[in-house]
Amino acid sequence: MVYKVLISDPLSEDGIQPLREAEGIDVTIDTGLTPDQLATKIAEFDALLVRSQTKVTRDIITNAKNLKIIGRAGVGVDNIDLDAATEHGIIVVNAPDGNTNSAAEHTIAMLMSLARKIPQAFYALKHQKWDRKSHVGVELKNKTLGVIGLGRIGAEVATRAKGQRMNVIAYDPFITAEKADKMGIDYGTVEDVVRQADFITVHTPLLKETKHLINKEAFDKMKNGVQIINCARGGIIDEDALYEAILNKKVAGAALDVFEEEPAVNHKLLELPEVIATPHLGASTVEAQENVAIDVSEDVVRFLTVGLARNPVNLPSVPREVMKMIEPYFHLSEKLGTFLSYLTKDVIEEINIYYSGDLREVQIAPLTRNTIKGLLKRHLGEHVNDVNASYLAEKKGITVNEHKSSSTKGFTNLLTVEVKTSKSTRKVAGTLLNGLGARIVQVDSYSVDVVPEGHLVFIHHKDQPGAIGRVGSLLAERDINIATMQVGRSDVGGDAIMMLTIDRLLEQDELDQLTKLTDIYGVTSIEL
Numbered sequence: 184m185v186y187k188v189l190i191s192d193p194l195s196e197d198g199i200q201p202l203r204e205a206e207g208i209d210v211t212i213d214t215g216l217t218p219d220q221l222a223t224k225i226a227e228f229d230a231l232l233v234r235s236q237t238k239v240t241r242d243i244i245t246n247a248k249n250l251k252i253i254g255r256a257g258v259g260v261d262n263i264d265l266d267a268a269t270e271h272g273i274i275v276v277n278a279p280d281g282n283t284n285s286a287a288e289h290t291i292a293m294l295m296s297l298a299r300k301i302p303q304a305f306y307a308l309k310h311q312k313w314d315r316k317s318h319v320g321v322e323l324k325n326k327t328l329g330v331i332g333l334g335r336i337g338a339e340v341a342t343r344a345k346g347q348r349m350n351v352i353a354y355d356p357f358i359t360a361e362k363a364d365k366m367g368i369d370y371g372t373v374e375d376v377v378r379q380a381d382f383i384t385v386h387t388p389l390l391k392e393t394k395h396l397i398n399k400e401a402f403d404k405m406k407n408g409v410q411i412i413n414c415a416r417g418g419i420i421d422e423d424a425l426y427e428a429i430l431n432k433k434v435a436g437a438a439l440d441v442f443e444e445e446p447a448v449n450h451k452l453l454e455l456p457e458v459i460a461t462p463h464l465g466a467s468t469v470e471a472q473e474n475v476a477i478d479v480s481e482d483v484v485r486f487l488t489v490g491l492a493r494n495p496v497n498l499p500s501v502p503r504e505v506m507k508m509i510e511p512y513f514h515l516s517e518k519l520g521t522f523l524s525y526l527t528k529d530v531i532e533e534i535n536i537y538y539s540g541d542l543r544e545v546q547i548a549p550l551t552r553n554t555i556k557g558l559l560k561r562h563l564g565e566h567v568n569d570v571n572a573s574y575l576a577e578k579k580g581i582t583v584n585e586h587k588s589s590s591t592k593g594f595t596n597l598l599t600v601e602v603k604t605s606k607s608t609r610k611v612a613g614t615l616l617n618g619l620g621a622r623i624v625q626v627d628s629y630s631v632d633v634v635p636e637g638h639l640v641f642i643h644h645k646d647q648p649g650a651i652g653r654v655g656s657l658l659a660e661r662d663i664n665i666a667t668m669q670v671g672r673s674d675v676g677g678d679a680i681m682m683l684t685i686d687r688l689l690e691q692d693e694l695d696q697l698t699k700l701t702d703i704y705g706v707t708s709i710e711l
């Protein structure tokens with residue numbers, strides 16, 4: 184099997200070595216594709232690697248019939264339609280750490296250039312103007328820097344600004360008093376920040392909530408002569424409002440690395456002498472580009488070869504130690520889901536998953552996704568995977584409930600899955616037996632002991648002498664070997680079940696014959 188990887192934005196050649204060196208991975212670099220060309224070409228690829236230029240739209244994702252993973256060699260994923268990727272079961276990974284330092288350094292470079300009007304002075308001098316009057320700056324020392332978004336980059340910027348002897352006030356919904364104290368900075372609301380700061384720098388992602396976070400109302404609250412920096416994303420600051428605020432002298436200067444529409448040429452803000460700008464260069468250093476390309480290439484190789492990713496964006500990330508703890512239950516959770524998919528013939532309304540014993544201590548979300556995957560895959564098709572399982576369940580109106588339960592029925596760990604349809608409730612439970620592997624230990628109210636593998640036959644019948652014999656004889660006549668057999672009953676002469684493991688798949692006519700036997704209520708052939 185050879186996986187085809189397309190790189191559609193310029194990436195560091197040294198950084199993509201993990202892809203070049205991996206076995207079974209074929210790399211194509213094509214950085215000149217139009218959106219239409221990409222929408223056609225993408226169909227043949229298993230992985231797509233991008234920076235911020237390539238817009239990975241719903242159209243492109245819909246055409247990407249083989250695509251399994253999109254790697255973003257950088258932080259911001261606002262150029263990727265995450266909902267469309269999730270719906271199509273495509274995992275999106277990014278490289279969150281590799282360019283933090285470069286973006287922070289670029290922000291400080293912009294801050295200092297802005298304060299001392301270095302680009303404007305340089306521009307004048309390049310045009311033979313020795314002008315010392317128009318380029319008088321201000322000091323940073325003792326000024327207040329307002330930081331909105333105190334994540335990786337915002338925190339680095341805050342620390343470096345302290346080195347310039349600035350006071351720093353920050354807003355971030357996740358900032359704690361302890362973190363602010365440790366960093367020696369103040370914290371407050373967005374309003375506190377915009378009212379108190381002499382310079383304001385934004386470092387949030389571009390989200391619905393942060394679009395135009397800095398708008399006319401925010402500018403109105405700012406100090407006269409405030410200076411603004413955006414090295415995060417175009418759109419966090421309302422460009423029209425910024426333009427007006429510069430014209431009416433509220434804002435004395437702005438340093439922009441990013442724009443609402445990129446490439447931003449002939450932009451009205453660039454005509455203003457108060458505005459300095461770079462063409463989205465925050466992450467453009469040799470070091471950052473190598474770092475992010477390595478991180479994302481390694482994740483693509485890891486995902487294509489072992490199905491794990493370190494930096495998933497559309498799946499909660501699972502720390503390595505947690506992964507180790509839950510890995511043994513992975514297989515069991517999917518098998519229990521698949522098993523139940525054979526028993527539930529009607530529309531599923533609710534899934535209840537009970538985690539008992541040792542399972543109460545582990546991170547259960549990945550196991551829940553895997554159970555749902557097993558349950559839905561047989562009906563919805565092979566495209567159901569960990570990425571889209573929960574989304575598809577929700578789309579189908581299925582309620583999924585996770586429970587940590589104390590009932591272990593004597594096992595050290597017990598995973599019970601219950602499915603409610605409009606007509607019935609079915610249940611299956613499994614465990615991992617020390618040294619022996621996975622077992623199904625309960626089906627509905629019956630105790631069993633079955634390895635969840637291979638060709639199973641689940642028979643519901645009347646507890647009558649001869650029922651088991653008739654099944655055995657029919658299978659023998661058809662030369663079908665029974666590997667294991669379990670029986671259980673509710674009460675003497677009442678409902679009973681047989682659970683068989685056989686050596687080959689039943690043909691439809693064999694299934695029909697079994698169903699017609701005396702005292703047999705129903706037969707389900709199950710492939711695990």
Ligand SMILES: NC(=O)C1=CN([C@@H]2O[C@H](COP(=O)(O)OP(=O)(O)OC[C@H]3O[C@@H](n4cnc5c(N)ncnc54)[C@H](O)[C@@H]3O)[C@@H](O)[C@H]2O)C=CC1
Pocket residue numbers: 257258259260279282283286331332333334335336337354355356357386387388389392393396414415416440441463464465466467
């Ligand atoms: N110009 C460039 O080339 C680069 C730009 N970036 C951009 O920088 C931004 C930040 O990157 P990182 O620091 O690595 O991300 P991060 O995820 O570490 O930090 C983002 C922070 O923003 C905070 N936040 C979210 N919503 C907020 C809101 N409404 N108000 C205040 N804070 C809010 C989050 O709590 C988080 O702490 C991203 O938009 C990224 O795309 C990143 C690298 C290079």
Ligand SMILES: O=C(O)C(=O)COP(=O)(O)O
Pocket residue numbers: 234235236256257258259260282463464465466467
């Ligand atoms: O990492 C980010 O979010 C960036 O904005 C960097 O973008 P780029 O990869 O340089 O196009």
